[in-house]
Structure formats: C-alpha cells, structure tokens
Amino acid sequence: QTVVTQEPSFSVSPGGTVTLTCGLSSGSVSTSYHPSWYQQTPGQAPRTLIYNTNTRSSGVPDRFSGSILGNKAALTITGAQADDESDYYCALYLGVGIFVFGTGTKVTVL
Amino acid sequence: QVQLVQSGAELKKPGSSVKVSCKASGDTLSNYAINWVRQAPGQGLEWMGVFIPFFGTSYYAQKFQGRVTITADESTSTAYMELTSLRSDDTAVYYCALYYYDSATYSYSYWFDPWGQGTLVTVSS
Numbered sequence: 114q115t116v117v118t119q120e121p122s123f124s125v126s127p128g129g130t131v132t133l134t135c136g137l138s139s140g141s142v143s144t145s146y147h148p149s150w151y152q153q154t155p156g157q158a159p160r161t162l163i164y165n166t167n168t169r170s171s172g173v174p175d176r177f178s179g180s181i182l183g184n185k186a187a188l189t190i191t192g193a194q195a196d197d198e199s200d201y202y203c204a205l206y207l208g209v210g211i212f213v214f215g216t217g218t219k220v221t222v223l
Numbered sequence: 224q225v226q227l228v229q230s231g232a233e234l235k236k237p238g239s240s241v242k243v244s245c246k247a248s249g250d251t252l253s254n255y256a257i258n259w260v261r262q263a264p265g266q267g268l269e270w271m272g273v274f275i276p277f278f279g280t281s282y283y284a285q286k287f288q289g290r291v292t293i294t295a296d297e298s299t300s301t302a303y304m305e306l307t308s309l310r311s312d313d314t315a316v317y318y319c320a321l322y323y324y325d326s327a328t329y330s331y332s333y334w335f336d337p338w339g340q341g342t343l344v345t346v347s348s
Contacts, residue, residue: 114285149334151268153268158338158340212258213270
C-alpha cells in the first residue's frame with residue numbers, strides 16, 4: 114500500500130520561511146502525480162492552496178509556492194503570518210482514478 | 224462556481240449503514256468527478272473513492288473496497304456515499320469534494336475544489 118509521508122510538525126517565526134515536503138514510500142514524486150496542497154484549520158473543510166505542483170488556487174497569497182525538491186513535492190511559505198498556523202496536507206494522483214493524501218503537517222507560527 | 228451542501232450529522236449503530244448526500248448547485252455534476260474524503264477525530268484526511276458521472280465509473284481505495292458505494296443522481300445534482308458494516312473506527316467527518324472533468328479534451332483537473340462542509344458520522348452502540 115502506498116504511503117505518502119509529510120513532516121508531523123514545523124514551527125516557524127513570523128516573517129520566516131518554512132518548506133513542507135510530501136514523499137512516497139516507494140519511488141519519487143514527480144509532476145506526473147499532480148501534487149496538490151490543502152490548508153485546514155480546526156473544524157473547517159480543507160482549502161485548496163496549490164495544484165498541479167506549483168499553480169496557486171484563486172485568492173491564495175503569493176507567499177505560498179509549490180515545487181518538486183529532489184524526489185518530493187514541496188510547499189514553501191515565505192514570510193509566514195499568524196493566520197498560516199494550520200494543518201497542511203498534500204495529495205497525489207496514483208493513476209486509474211486513485212488518490213492518496215499525505216499524513217499532514219501541523220505548522221505553528223510563533 | 225459550483226457549491227456543495229452536505230446532509231446533516233448521523234448517529235449509527237455498529238453493523239449498520241449510512242448514506243450521506245452532497246448537493247451541488249451552480250453547475251452540472253456531469254462536468255465533475257465526485258470524491259469522498261473522511262477525517263477521523265484528530266487524524267488526517269483519507270481519500271475513500273470517486274464516481275465519474277460522465278462515464279458512470281467508480282474507483283475506491285483498497286481499504287474501502289466492498290464497503291463503500293458512491294453514486295450520483297444528475298437529475299437532482301446530488302451525490303451519495305454509502306458505507307456499510309459500520310464500526311466504531313468509521314466515526315469521522317465525511318467530505319465530498321469535486322475535481323473537474325473536461326469532456327471536450329478528455330482531461331481531468333486532478334485537484335479537489337470545491338469541498339462540502341463535512342458531515343459527522345458517529346458510530347456507537
């Protein structure tokens with residue numbers, strides 16, 4: 114079974130930069146997996162941040178960016194703000210209609 | 224812009240079934256693939272499966288094969304997720320989420336947007 118791994122947690126200072134990653138249990142993540150990223154605050158539905166590796170969803174600030182770093186998908190927050198404190202999930206398309214979400218990263222801004 | 228509204232919270236007994244609905248407004252469901260994603264308390268997001276109305280096909284995560292059925296009624300723009308043989312660890316918030324299917328180019332959008340507001344399903348005796 115495919116497992117998609119993310120860092121459990123990160124702490125970043127206001128105005129700082131943090132990079133979250135999204136890796137596969139076997140193999141490398143490439144653009145062919147159509148990586149997407151979602152932000153979720155407690156009690157709310159997820160919000161789409163990034164799709165197709167590096168395209169920002171409508172209304173998403175440009176301090177959020179997506180990329181492939183080495184063999185993983187990555188989400189970078191540049192100039193973190195207090196309201197970026199959330200859980201972040203990646204999703205990968207495995208083919209034949211199948212998706213899998215990453216384990217999620219809790220980001221704290223302090 | 225399509226919007227999704229899900230049915231209300233459910234309390235179910237172990238061994239029973241639940242059927243959650245997701246009503247779309249603003250566009251026809253045939254332009255989308257309808258996914259269901261769940262989140263157990265304090266846990267991460269878990270993709271359960273998808274139904275593609277244009278083709279009438281569905282795909283499910285291996286974990287849920289045989290227990291979940293995703294359908295859609297295009298006349299009412301409503302999608303459904305039925306989960307059977309409920310257990311206590313099925314207690315979760317269940318979300319519907321769409322991705323776009325372009326029948327002109329036979330291509331998918333491969334990301335989930337929009338999302339429903341979520342439906343809490345509690346399984347308890």
